[in-house]
Structure formats: C-alpha cells, structure tokens
Amino acid sequence: MRSLYFILTALSVIGLAFWAYHENYETQEALSEAEDLQTQISDARQRLRVLNAEWAYLNRPDRLRELADINFDRLGLLPLQPNQFGRIDQVAFPPEDTLLPILDPIEVSETEARP
C-alpha cells in the first residue's frame, strides 16, 4: 500500500513537472509571437506613415494644378465657379413616357406562397 502511494506521488510530481514545463514553453512561444506581431505592427505603421506622406506629397495642390493644366485637353478641368452651383428644383422631372410597360408582372401573393 505504502509503495503504491510512493509510486503515485512520484508519478504525479513527474506529471506536474511536465505540465509546468509545457506551460512555460507555450508562454515563451506566445511571447515571441506577440513580439513578432508587435514588430509587424510597427513595420505596418511605419509603412502606413510613409504611404500617407507619399499620398499627401502626390496630392499636393501644386502638382494637381499642373496635372490639370497638362491634361486640360482630355479633362477640361477649371476652377470651381459660383455659377456651377445648382438647385434641386432646377433639375427637371423625367418625362413620364420613359417608363417602359411592365411585361412580366409578378403576383405578390404567389411570391409569398412560395416556400
């Protein structure tokens, strides 16, 4: 009885030690993964900042103005003028006969009955 008790104790110590080491290794792994992710995040932020700066640089008003001038033939862009503002009541309603007749009407009751 006593020897069985000793064996069980020893086994449980070995088992606990194994579990503890296992947890330790997993923690280490998680930490290094977190570190990797941190590095990736900071790299991504870094890239984002560079891209933002580049976006701002490429969209600087001087350049856009020059591009608008160069491509005037194709785009015809001009500065915004006061007379380009419109009012909603200046937009005409579409003529009524442009609505085509409905050729394949769907019965509402039928669609509801369908499973």
Place this chain on the structure above:
Amino acid sequence: MIRTPLRPLARILEARSNGENPDAIERENIRIRHEQMRDRARKRAEGRLFVLGIMFTLSFVLIGGRMGVLANSEPTEPRSSVAGAQIVAQRADIVDRQGRILATNFETHSLYAQPEQLVDPERAADELVRIFPDLDRARLVKDFTGKRKFLWIKRKISPEQKQAVHDIGEPGLLFGPREMRLYPNGRLASHVLGGASFGREGVHAAEVIGVAGIEKEFDARLRDPAQSHEPLRLSLDLSVQAAIERVLYGGMKLMNAKGATAILMEVKTGEIVAVASLPDFDPNDRPRPPTEGDPTDSPLFNRAVQGVYELGSTLKIFTVAQALDMGLVNPTTIIDTKGPLRWGKHRISDFRNYGNEMSVTKVIVKSSNIGTARIAQMIGGERQKAFLEDLGFLDPPPVEIVEADGAQPLLPRNWSELSTMTISYGHGISTSPMHLAAGYATLANGGRKVTPTLLHGTTTAPGPQVISEQTARVSMDMLRKVVTEGTASFGEVPGYAVGGKTGTADKPKARGGGYYEDKVLATFASVFPAHDPEYVLVVTLDEPVETSGDEPRRTAGWTAVPVAAEIIRRVAPLLGLRPQIEPGELAGITLTSN
C-alpha cells in the same frame, strides 16, 4: 526516558542508617535536574538563533544579488505588454481641418564617419564628393586623416544616397536612423507651420524640435508621447489656402507689389481658414534668418501677424461704428467736411475734395479723412482708446504661432486729440492685418468679439458684446455701400454681396521723418456676404502700383480690391458658399410733395 527519582529508596535507607539527612539527597537531585533543564533550553535557543541567522543571511544575499543583477543588466521592455505599440511617432502630425496632412514624419538616415576605421580615406572622400557635390573634398580629407574619431557628414540622406554610400564599401562610413519632419505641400502655409530642426543628436536617434510657427508654439504638445498618435488639427483648409496663395501671388506680380498678405477668417468661430504671406519659403529647407538688410523683406517674415503697419482708412468703420453705438450720430447725420482741416501745424485733407458736408454713410463710402476726424473729436481720445482695447487692437494678436507674441502694436506715446483724429482714419497706430481681420469679424459677428484662432473645433464661449447688434448691422450696410457705390467698386462679386473698406496708407520712412510719396500699403478688408456675414477677408499689398492707365495708380481701390475680389470669386465656391440673391431694400413709402 526514565526519570531519575528525587528520593531513591536505596540511598535514603543507606543515609538513614548512616545517620545523615536524607533531604540533602533530594536537594542534590533537584539541583542536577535543574542544571540539565537549563542546558537543554540553552541548546534549543542557540539552535533557533542559528537558523534565524542563516535565514537572514540568505535573504540579504538574495536581495543584494538581485539588486546587483538589476543594476548591471541591460534594461529591456516587457515583452508581454502592448503599451509599446501606442507610440507610433516621435512627433505628432499636423493636419488641416479636413484631416489632410500638413506635416508628418519620415524615416531617413544620417551619415557619419569613424575615420579610424576608414580603409582608404582619400578614395572615400572622392566618392563622397561625387555623391554629395556640396561637400568640400579638402576638408573631408583633412578630417579623415586627422585625429578626429567621429564626424557627422550628412544629417539627412535619401535611400538612393544611402545605397550609393553603401556601394563605396568603406567600413568607416556608418548610418544612423533619423526621423525627419516632412512638409509634403512644400511652400503651402509655410509661415503658419514654421519649420523643425534637430535638437540633441545621438548616433541612434535625434530630437526633432520646432523652430518657428505653430511647430514651436505647440512643441511640447507635439512631442508628448501620450498624444503622438493624435494629429494636431488646424483650422486651415488646404485647398482654400492653395487657391488664395495662388491668386495672391498672381495679384502681387500684376500689381508690382513687393509683398502681400491675405487672411480669410470664419466670422462665427474666429477660425482662420487661410492665411498667406508672400514672399514665402519652403519649411522643408527653412532659410537662415538674414543677417543684413531689412528683416521685414525676408521670406521668413510673416506679414499677416508680424507686420505691424498703419492700415489707413480701413479703421474708419470702427470710429463710425463707435459713434453710432454711442448715439452721437446716425447714418444720415450731416458732418462738416470742409477741408483742409487744420489742427496746430498739422493739416488733414482728403484724397479729393468731396464738398463741404456729407452724411455719415457718405463719409465711409467716399472715405473722407476730415469727416472721420470730426467724428473722432466727438468721441474723444479716452473712449476711442477703450474701444480699440475692447476690439483687441492694443495687444499682440492671440494667434497660436510663436511669432504672434512679438507683434506688439505701435501706439502713440501720448494719446492727444491730434492722435485721436489721425487714429480715426488709421494713421498713428500700427497694427497687424490679423488685428484688422479680428476687428472686422467682430463687426460682422453682430458686435460680439471674435478671437482669431488656428485650431479647429475648439469650442470657446461667445465673446463679450463690444457694440450692439443694431450698430453692427448698420456698419455692414455701410461696408456694402462702399462696394456698390464707393471706393471699392472693383470688389463686386456677383452672388456674394461683398462689403468692405479700402485703405491706402503712405509708408513711413524707415529712418523717421515723414512718409514716402510713392510707396503705399494698400489694404482691403472685406466681409461676405454682407447681409449674413460668414467670412472676413483682409488683403494687403505692400508697395503696389497699377500701371495700365496713363499715370501709375496706387490706391487700394485699384490694387488690393481687384485681387480680393478674385480671391472671393475663387474661394467662395470652395468654401461651399452658394451665390445668393441679396435681400433688397424694403419697399418703403417715399415722401413726395408737389
């Protein structure tokens, strides 16, 4: 354990037979037993003390050892915490009101040399000069072969340059990471942004510090790691600013002016939507302050805030508004404008002779110095000074750039009656265009004081009521009439009901002693739309001359006003302002008599 009896029978009997006292045996035994007990107790106490001593020694060794380890090991960041990810940049970005970037950071490299490790200093110097033509070869060779152990070669280099230096293959040329400040829009809003440079420098990093403008004013805020992920949001609007700078530059060239400034301000909040000062500079490569010549001609000089000028007739509306508010006059009161007005040895005259008398409205519309001086006499110097103080004309402008603190308005030392008269039409007091814009915004805001600001979305309590709403509305009507029938007729922009006041001030000679005949400062301070003011625009041209006619014209009506009108035409649609039909005069009953 078997206890020894205190009175062993054998010995007692023996003692009795010998005629001895058996109690002596008992006492002897008690003594021996006490001695044994004492020895045991002592041994146990000693053992306890020993164990305690060992425990103390061990804990001291442990704590001491840990302290030693902590003191001698390299500090590392905790691996599991996420706090490090929050700090994204050394310095926060600056953005405009819509979040478009005005200033950001950029990773670059610095180049330094450790001459001891150079293999072939001569060749290294040759190659470096080939990559960076601005370096001096002789000096590099001297540094490389001398006793120096370390020298900076370039503070900032581009990736291409870095690769080129790498390709030299010299182990003594080394790179350190550098975060630099980048202004992607170049010259845009250069005076507001100011610029940045490096503070304390090390091989691995360098401080970026603001040297001027808003970068310096908010240096602590921008460098605060807790706020580095939140950009500083300015009230400027990138596209409006670009349009204004462009039109102003064109106007400045067309009017042959040597400098120009424009301020566009929101009336209700005091937020500055655009502020331009020409000539300007590139904050990415901020020039050094000039050591000779007139500092006000330098591109670094911010005319909008630092330039304190006599702004001329634009100040007349404040005199009239005060007189209206005090009930001294009403718009139809007739003022004596018979000229010239003599005061001691001084004489005040008008640009043209406008007749002997005029209504108050006409005084503003025709811009009569004499009429305004007469009104100022009614007000008196003390009240005039108090009113200008209320409007903020006597203190540096409260704008959030570092240069603003130095822009102290110039006032007469002795506020005499003559000063009162000249100040009423804008001479004898020098203020910045920013003051003027704030003053006009106050008039346009129904008489509630407006404080100019460069930050977007900071809610402030409404300012104190400087003049009544009624007076403010009457002043707006007068300003509108200046454009429709007065000196600023070129300022009419269909749909935007511009109201404003021109001002043409002779420039004072730098050495003192009067004014130049042919150098003026032309200003147009305007409000649009006049019936429901939204924006204030102040345009100032320095030494303009318009030469399309037979003789050169310098008045603001011919120079600053057309430029301002063009700015409004370009900018108002960008601001989302629809052209409106001005509400007409109410059809009143006209008194007629036969």
